[in-house]
Amino acid sequence: MHQIISLGLILATAFLFNARAAADMASVGFWGGAVGQLFFAPVVFFFLVHTVVYFVVRLVRGRDRVRSYTRSRLNYVAAVLTILGTIGAAAGPPA
Known part of the structure; x- marks a missing residue:
């Protein structure tokens, strides 16, 4: 459930932050960039961050002290980092 909530927030x-840029991309026929910016980039970044955070915490705290990959609350840490990255990418200069 933690992972579903995190993905929904992401x-x-x-x-919210990339809809206008994605609409501009789609209007000129660059559908791949629009879909990538709205869906694939945040999801891939989330899973990369979550995997790194999960296995580092599991290495430090031990296998028995961390819940499973999808049920750990480390999903929220990865979600916050991904949301900050999404906001930062949206605030950056246009590509």
Whole structure:
């Protein structure tokens, strides 16, 4: 459940901050960039960050002290980092 909540927050944030840029891309026929900016980039970044954070914490704290990959609360840490990255990418200079 933690992972579903995290992904929902990430996708809502990505849509909120990148909808205008994605609409501009789609209007000139660059659908891949629009879909990538709204969906694939935040999701891939989330899973990369979550995987690194999960396995580092699991290495430090031990296998028995961390819940499973999808049920750990480390999903929220990865979600916050991904949301900050999404906001930062949206605030950056246009590509």
